[in-house]
Amino acid sequence: MEDTVFAKIIRRELPADIVYEDADTLAFLDIHPNNPGHTLVVPKKPFRNIFDIDDETLTATWRAVRKIARAVQAATGAEGLNVNTNNGSAAGQVVFHYHVHIIPRFADDGFRLWPGKAYPSAAASAALAEKIRHALA
Ligand code: AMP
Secondary structure, rough: OOHHHHHHOOOOOOOOOEEEEOEEEEEEEEEOOOOOOEEEEEEOOOOOOOOOOOHHHHHHHHHHHHHHHHHHHHHHHHOOOEEOOOHHHHOOOOOOOOOEEEEEEEOOOOOOOOOOOOOOHHHHHHHHHHHHHHHHH
């Protein structure tokens, strides 16, 4: 696992506006917020992303996420929150230390969610669903 800016923040080698800490997680403001109050929740134990994180750390992280999400909503007056993770460069991941974004949202903030696409046919979606079921088996 490469050293990352988040590992440095956890070790207090880089500054951050920390809002929460427990034995397993740390949360701090994103340095380039989509909206003010945009918060990142990171496990102290380093994993790259959803593909390698262990169940225990994932559970601890998301338990903290829910607690912090409520506080971010209360503090910012957000009308909604996007809570998401980017996994892999193709999905926009830049820092390869697992993290969850909590992004305050407002009806008039101008952001558009990703456009939906259509499957070429019902058979195509059924075939892909079968492929995913097979991968899960
Ligand atoms: P991702 O694209 O999911 O990897 O997101 C990485 C996030 O980390 C971006 O939203 C950055 O603005 C944020 N970020 C990078 N460096 C820092 C830092 N030193 N302190 C706080 N947030 C940071």
